[in-house]
Amino acid sequence: MSTLSPTQGTGTAGTQAPARLYGLLAEFENPAQLMAAAEKVRDAGYRYWDCHTPFPVHGLDQAMGIKRTWLPVCVFFAGATGCMAGFGLQLFTNSFGLTIWAMVWVTGYPFLISGKPLLSIPAFIPVIFELTILFSALATVGLMLLFNGLPWLHNPLFRSERFRRASDDRFFISIEARDPRFYRTKTEQLLKSLGATAVEAVED
Amino acid sequence: MTTIPHDHGRGVRGFVDVDNTADVPGKRAQLVVGMDTFGEVTRAVVRSNESKRPPMAWTVMFAISLAMVGALGFAVNYLIFTGVGVWGLNNPVMWAFDITNFVFWVGIGHAGTLISAILFLFRQKWRTGINRFAEAMTIFAVICAGLFPGIHVGRVWLAYWLFPIPNQMEMWPQFRSPLLWDVFAVSTYFTTSLLFWYVGLIPDLATMRDRATNKVKQLAYGLFALGWRGSNRHWHRYERAYLLLAALATPLVLSVHSVVSFDFATSQLPGWHTTIFPPYFVAGAIFSGFAMVVTLAVPARQLFGLKDLITLRHLDNMNKVILVTGCMVGYAYSMEFFIAWYSGALYEKFAFVNRAFGQYWWAYWIMVSCNVITPQLFWSRKVRTSIPLMFILSLFVNVGMWFERFVIIVTSLANDFLPTSWDRFVPTWVDICTMLGAFGLFGVLFLLFCRFLPMIAIAEVKTVMPQADPHWEGYGHGHGAGAHAAAAHSHDGGNQ
Numbered sequence: 001m002s003t004l005s006p007t008q009g010t011g012t013a014g015t016q017a018p019a020r021l022y023g024l025l026a027e028f029e030n031p032a033q034l035m036a037a038a039e040k041v042r043d044a045g046y047r048y049w050d051c052h053t054p055f056p057v058h059g060l061d062q063a064m065g066i067k068r069t070w071l072p073v074c075v076f077f078a079g080a081t082g083c084m085a086g087f088g089l090q091l092f093t094n095s096f097g098l099t100i101w102a103m104v105w106v107t108g109y110p111f112l113i114s115g116k117p118l119l120s121i122p123a124f125i126p127v128i129f130e131l132t133i134l135f136s137a138l139a140t141v142g143l144m145l146l147f148n149g150l151p152w153l154h155n156p157l158f159r160s161e162r163f164r165r166a167s168d169d170r171f172f173i174s175i176e177a178r179d180p181r182f183y184r185t186k187t188e189q190l191l192k193s194l195g196a197t198a199v200e201a202v203e204d
Numbered sequence: 205m206t207t208i209p210h211d212h213g214r215g216v217r218g219f220v221d222v223d224n225t226a227d228v229p230g231k232r233a234q235l236v237v238g239m240d241t242f243g244e245v246t247r248a249v250v251r252s253n254e255s256k257r258p259p260m261a262w263t264v265m266f267a268i269s270l271a272m273v274g275a276l277g278f279a280v281n282y283l284i285f286t287g288v289g290v291w292g293l294n295n296p297v298m299w300a301f302d303i304t305n306f307v308f309w310v311g312i313g314h315a316g317t318l319i320s321a322i323l324f325l326f327r328q329k330w331r332t333g334i335n336r337f338a339e340a341m342t343i344f345a346v347i348c349a350g351l352f353p354g355i356h357v358g359r360v361w362l363a364y365w366l367f368p369i370p371n372q373m374e375m376w377p378q379f380r381s382p383l384l385w386d387v388f389a390v391s392t393y394f395t396t397s398l399l400f401w402y403v404g405l406i407p408d409l410a411t412m413r414d415r416a417t418n419k420v421k422q423l424a425y426g427l428f429a430l431g432w433r434g435s436n437r438h439w440h441r442y443e444r445a446y447l448l449l450a451a452l453a454t455p456l457v458l459s460v461h462s463v464v465s466f467d468f469a470t471s472q473l474p475g476w477h478t479t480i481f482p483p484y485f486v487a488g489a490i491f492s493g494f495a496m497v498v499t500l501a502v503p504a505r506q507l508f509g510l511k512d513l514i515t516l517r518h519l520d521n522m523n524k525v526i527l528v529t530g531c532m533v534g535y536a537y538s539m540e541f542f543i544a545w546y547s548g549a550l551y552e553k554f555a556f557v558n559r560a561f562g563q564y565w566w567a568y569w570i571m572v573s574c575n576v577i578t579p580q581l582f583w584s585r586k587v588r589t590s591i592p593l594m595f596i597l598s599l600f601v602n603v604g605m606w607f608e609r610f611v612i613i614v615t616s617l618a619n620d621f622l623p624t625s626w627d628r629f630v631p632t633w634v635d636i637c638t639m640l641g642a643f644g645l646f647g648v649l650f651l652l653f654c655r656f657l658p659m660i661a662i663a664e665v666k667t668v669m670p671q672a673d674p675h676w677e678g679y680g681h682g683h684g685a686g687a688h689a690a691a692a693h694s695h696d697g698g699n700q
Binding site for chain 2: 030031032033034035038050051052053054055056057058059060061064066069071072075089090093094102103104106107108109111113114116120123124126127129130131133134136137138140141143144145147148150151152153154155157158163164165166167168169172
């Protein structure tokens with residue numbers, strides 16, 4: 001791990017084999033500074049960069065230029081699937097004597113209960129509703145994690161001792177080295193000029 | 205440590221109440237008192253997790269709860285090995301303590317979802333102080349609730365028949381039955397509440413991971429934090445997901461107790477066969493759940509020094525909700541009586557007169573005095589902000605709501621249409637052990653939660669501090685000017 005303070009310039013890991021640079025990590029004191037800095041980084045045209053905050057800072061999405069997520073649309077389709085699944089399940093198990101293959105051969109059982117019609121939609125509504133909610137909720141969490149690339153326990157940023165405070169009371173901007181506009185010195189200068197209290201190189 | 209402007213010259217932070225219930229027009233009320241930096245919030249919450257030993261009271265409560273779980277285990281095993289005859293059930297009264305406890309615990313759960321979902325949609329920022337442990341309460345309450353129908357089916361080893369699983373008998377559940385709707389409603393409710401709770405926990409688990417002082421803790425918290433690194437690209441989807449979960453949980457929570465009430469309302473039994481049940485059950489659930497939140501919050505904030513985060517204002521607001529839902533419940537009681545008289549139905553009229561003056565008259569009057577009279581005391585601001593009074597009143601409400609379910613279930617069954625089939629239900633020691641044991645199970649789960657997980661949503665509480673707003677006046681007008689405002693506290697966050 002090499003930790004360089006803004007004044008040091010180059011890495012300290014001289015004797016070891018040069019590790020690949022993951023990117024630069026800049027620390028800020030408060031949301032206001034972070035927000036102002038994020039706007040500048042966005043305007044500088046970086047693509048592979050991120051802000052790290054202990055809580056969601058409102059307005060930062062616009063400051064970073066993040067597009068709205070498709071998550072709600074996907075959840076709608078998951079909910080619709082749940083709705084159909086709930087209806088289909090009850091229709092199959094309670095209304096007709098069909099035999100189908102669903103992993104194993106299963107046969108429906110036409111229940112005649114208290115004189116209700118075999119296809120009694122009003123009585124099916126509660127289960128349809130519950131399954132709609134269940135599918136939507138599972139999809140919401142599952143897709144949120146999937147879109148976020150989580151769970152992924154390792155990240156080069158965790159090598160930084162300083163970064164531990166990203167979940168406490170400090171605000172960070174990280175710019176990855178794979179960004180086409182990333183030049184170590186130029187990027188470092190930019191981050192320092194934005195009022196970062198510390199800029200640190202993080203190795204992969 | 206730097207001097208904190210709002211310290212009020214107090215000795216030990218977090219253990220003294222500050223009155224922040226007054227409303228000043230044009231000014232937002234403080235929801236976090238006496239704290240200026242985000243680091244202080246983190247430390248105040250994790251103090252209960254990071255202290256070497258839990259408070260003495262915690263250990264005592266844990267031992268008692270554990271003993272009660274032992275009683276539960278014994279009673280349940282005795283039931284399974286012997287048969288449901290060990291309960292005091294008889295021919296007309298086939299549901300008694302088991303279903304009473306089931307409905308009681310499901311109801312308790314509702315306040316957690318109300319706080320986490322409905323208050324979130326209504327942008328009630330005070331929810332952030334109490335939502336974490338209210339949601340935990342929901343999950344543990346639903347676990348306790350799920351126990352009862354599970355053991356009540358008699359042949360526990362066939363409980364999987366409740367689910368539509370393909371089997372060699374080619375049998376399926378009967379989907380037109382409200383009891384089966386219950387299976388789906390309660391299991392969906394449990395899953396969704398667990399997801400909601402866990403999603404809220406992820407950023408805080410990351411905080412715990414980052415503060416961990418040894419490898420075991422780091423690994424345990426890190427595993428469940430899923431590699432969360434506070435990325436704003438992640439926060440963006442996270443917040444959307446949270447909003448969606450709130451929007452899904454809101455109709456869900458209203459549906460769950462409605463479906464529970466269908467268990468009764470769709471039957472032909474006088475006293476059960478009423479259309480008022482769904483809204484009446486939901487109001488009652490929120491009423492009892494909020495009382496339980498107060499019952500838990502009052503000792504917890506005292507014991508773990510969380511009075512700066514669960515402030516008097518939070519308690520005051522909860523007591524107002526208890527007052528409102530208490531009025532709704534009182535209205536429902538009187539409306540039941542009115543409809544029983546107005547319907548002109550002989551059996552319906554008898555069922556209600558029998559409730560108030562029949563063999564279980566004492567249960568009915570315990571219910572009325574606890575649920576209708578005690579919450580009315582919350583009209584007084586003095587009572588709403590008095591810690592001992594609200595604690596005692598919340599206990600009364602808990603008792604009253606347990607009796608409400610007992611009254612509805614047992615009085616209606618014991619004296620139904622034909623006087624020849626009437627009987628009397630008397631609980632046996634197994635009934636009582638199971639009921640108390642469920643409280644023990646709840647206690648064990650809740651105490652473990654208090655010790656090992658952040659009791660307050662750290663990340664969410666930070667968002668309701670004025671400092672979370674990038675345009676806060678303290679950060680100055682020019683963006684660069686913010687540096688010195690925060691620098692004053694820069695070394696403050698470092699000390700453990």
